[in-house]
Amino acid sequence: MNPVRLLFLRSGMCRHFKKDPISPRPLDGLTILDVGCGGGLLCEPLARMGAHVTGIDAVEENIEVAKLHAAKDPLTATILYQHTTAEQLVQEKQQFDIVAALEVIEHVPDPMDFLQSLSLLTKQDGAVVISTLNRSPTSYSLAIFAAEYILGWLPKGTHDWSKFLTPEEVALLMERASLTLEEMTGMFYDPLKQTWRLADDLSVNYIAWAAKRGE
Amino acid sequence: MVGAAVACGLVSSPLTRSLKIAVIDGSPISFDKVKKSDIPDPRVSSITPATVSFCKDIGTWDDLKSKVAPFDSMQVWDYAGLGYTRYNAADVDEPVLGYVVENGILVSSLRARLQGSDVDLLCPTQVDSVIFPHRVGGLPEEEGSNWAHVNLKDGRSIATRLVVGADGGKSKVRKMAGISTTGWDYMQEGLICTVRVDEHHSTAWQRFLPTGPLALLPMNDDFSNIVWSTTPEKAKELKSLPSEDFVNAVNNALTKDFSPPPKSGFAEVLTNRFLSPYFGNLAPSATEEFQFPVKVKSVETDRLSFPLSLSHARSYAAPRVVLVGDAAHTVHPLAGQGVNLGFGDAAALIKVLEKGVRCGLDVGEISLLNEYENTRKFANLPMMAVLDGFQRIFSTDSGPVNALRAAGFNLVQSFGPLKKLVISSAMSNGFSGLPGLLRI
Numbered sequence: 227m228n229p230v231r232l233l234f235l236r237s238g239m240c241r242h243f244k245k246d247p248i249s250p251r252p253l254d255g256l257t258i259l260d261v262g263c264g265g266g267l268l269c270e271p272l273a274r275m276g277a278h279v280t281g282i283d284a285v286e287e288n289i290e291v292a293k294l295h296a297a298k299d300p301l302t303a304t305i306l307y308q309h310t311t312a313e314q315l316v317q318e319k320q321q322f323d324i325v326a327a328l329e330v331i332e333h334v335p336d337p338m339d340f341l342q343s344l345s346l347l348t349k350q351d352g353a354v355v356i357s358t359l360n361r362s363p364t365s366y367s368l369a370i371f372a373a374e375y376i377l378g379w380l381p382k383g384t385h386d387w388s389k390f391l392t393p394e395e396v397a398l399l400m401e402r403a404s405l406t407l408e409e410m411t412g413m414f415y416d417p418l419k420q421t422w423r424l425a426d427d428l429s430v431n432y433i434a435w436a437a438k439r440g441e
Numbered sequence: 442m443v444g445a446a447v448a449c450g451l452v453s454s455p456l457t458r459s460l461k462i463a464v465i466d467g468s469p470i471s472f473d474k475v476k477k478s479d480i481p482d483p484r485v486s487s488i489t490p491a492t493v494s495f496c497k498d499i500g501t502w503d504d505l506k507s508k509v510a511p512f513d514s515m516q517v518w519d520y521a522g523l524g525y526t527r528y529n530a531a532d533v534d535e536p537v538l539g540y541v542v543e544n545g546i547l548v549s550s551l552r553a554r555l556q557g558s559d560v561d562l563l564c565p566t567q568v569d570s571v572i573f574p575h576r577v578g579g580l581p582e583e584e585g586s587n588w589a590h591v592n593l594k595d596g597r598s599i600a601t602r603l604v605v606g607a608d609g610g611k612s613k614v615r616k617m618a619g620i621s622t623t624g625w626d627y628m629q630e631g632l633i634c635t636v637r638v639d640e641h642h643s644t645a646w647q648r649f650l651p652t653g654p655l656a657l658l659p660m661n662d663d664f665s666n667i668v669w670s671t672t673p674e675k676a677k678e679l680k681s682l683p684s685e686d687f688v689n690a691v692n693n694a695l696t697k698d699f700s701p702p703p704k705s706g707f708a709e710v711l712t713n714r715f716l717s718p719y720f721g722n723l724a725p726s727a728t729e730e731f732q733f734p735v736k737v738k739s740v741e742t743d744r745l746s747f748p749l750s751l752s753h754a755r756s757y758a759a760p761r762v763v764l765v766g767d768a769a770h771t772v773h774p775l776a777g778q779g780v781n782l783g784f785g786d787a788a789a790l791i792k793v794l795e796k797g798v799r800c801g802l803d804v805g806e807i808s809l810l811n812e813y814e815n816t817r818k819f820a821n822l823p824m825m826a827v828l829d830g831f832q833r834i835f836s837t838d839s840g841p842v843n844a845l846r847a848a849g850f851n852l853v854q855s856f857g858p859l860k861k862l863v864i865s866s867a868m869s870n871g872f873s874g875l876p877g878l879l880r881i
Contacts, residue, residue, distance in 0.1 A: 229802075232800045236800070249455070250456050251459075271800055271802060273801070
């Protein structure tokens with residue numbers, strides 16, 4: 227898992243919930259929902275940081291794989307994996323301190339509904355984190371053309387460029403979902419050094435942090 | 442030693458303090474703080490300011506600072522008598538170039554630091570075997586634990602996320618991880634002993650003889666340490682000499698043998714005539730004359746010797762295992778860098794493990810360990826190449842090479858910026874800067 231994303235999440239959570247960033251398990255006592263958890267690449271580090279993590283995914287195979295892997299380490303064996311959707315959990319009236327949906331919103335049929343569900347799943351004064359790809363010429367050339375067609379990093383058709391959201395659109399949708407956008411940062415991958423970096427440039431990948439404030 | 446240093450560093454850092462750590466060592470613990478014994482043990486190391494900084498970070502410097510001997514100048518010359526170089530801590534505006542300290546004192550300071558911490562000190566205990574899993578990572582795996590298992594000779598077995606191999610040049614951990622080494626024998630042995638000299642000094646003297654360098658390092662009071670790297674035959678001969686004859690042999694080798702000492706004026710002429718007009722910037726030691734080293738009066742301990750070689754592990758990391766110190770690399774003692782490289786490894790490993798904890802990663806994960814490997818290879822390999830190069834240049838006796846050496850001596854002696862670069866690199870444990878602990 228991209229360490230830059232993990233560090234962004236960690237510092238965001240420490241700041242938001244006033245936790246000690248130097249503690250080895252700063253997320254102790256927090257509940258986190260990872261929507262679209264895949265094989266558990268995000269759930270496992272968050273569990274090691276002390277959080278009580280629930281991971282959900284619409285693809286059953288992902289959940290099976292995630293469970294198998296997490297069982298191997300006592301620190302991650304506490305993760306709760308479920309084959310279900312955010313909408314389903316809303317119906318069950320579940321709520322969490324933090325709801326994360328990384329690289330999901332560009333795949334859902336209705337981003338507005340999706341954000342609404344994420345907001346409902348968040349406790350009052352909790353936080354929502356999403357990451358996605360910007361709809362820009364740069365992202366087309368890098369994330370679609372280069373990544374899918376030239377370099378073959380992703381299978382062709384993984385992403386539908388027209389479904390990418392610009393940061394402005396995300397900001398608007400968040401407002402409508404009663405979420406207060408607090409931070410947005412770009413991320414780019416340096417293929418020479420094989421590391422990710424945070425950046426001011428949001429033209430390809432970016433991550434957004436929002437709080438659920440209000441009455 | 443380096444393994445204990447890693448444990449001390451982990452215990453000193455708030456992020457890694459809560460990791461469960463066990464240190465396994467074949468030799469028994471003795472927690473009595475080793476008093477500065479009357480006669481220093483001949484097994485010593487010279488530690489750089491970067492290493493001292495690391496010792497401060499891990500909490501052992503307070504214990505060490507009264508038991509180390511500082512040196513603030515160095516003189517290096519060879520048997521051909523054509524040139525010399527003097528280094529002074531003042532060249533880089535520092536109070537000292539480094540410190541000489543007994544290895545036993547380094548080890549006991551580390552163990553004292555671990556006492557009272559949560560670290561499990563298993564000594565004396567021998568490792569029988571270590572079983573490593575096939576791979577670690579985010580990919581799905583078959584049933585069965587993917588941790589490493591350390592099996593001890595007393596029958597106990599420890600399951601762990603990460604094995605730190607700090608078990609020396611003949612590392613068993615390295616063998617069991619399937620990591621091979623490259624390297625060569627120097628066909629030399631290092632002979633060491635403690636001597637008394639005619640006056641207290643704070644200079645490290647090193648004269649390169651055709652058979653290898655002879656170094657005289659200052660210690661407390663009128664004690665000094667000898668490190669004589671030479672052929673196995675010569676080492677055997679030196680060990681068998683009666684004490685008085687050995688003392689004479691050392692004094693002669695440092696002064697008379699082979700050729701008269703270099704003249705001082707050469708470097709000054711070179712500087713004044715050619716270099717100062719353009720570069721100015723003279724280091725204070727550039728105008729220092731060649732000095733005769735202190736005279737050895739008596740030998741105070743047994744003369745010990747050990748074979749010298751260079752070796753380097755092909756990789757420093759594999760899933761759930763990482764190598765530090767001599768287990769990863771051994772070098773020629775001609776620049777006293779071995780221990781410092783080891784502590785540099787420890788500092789880098791601690792920093793990487795802190796990052797791992799911060800990112801919620803499994804500390805034995807290979808991507809993390811590869812980061813450590815890349816950092817340290819980048820720092821260690823140039824240093825090892827330079828030391829190896831020096832060893833070769835200094836053991837070649839031929840007119841052109843001798844002259845080349847002389848030119849080298851004189852150039853470094855007189856050319857300030859180059860001298861400062863040499864000193865700063867040596868003081869900071871390598872060419873990639875201080876590997877100090879991350880301060881949050």
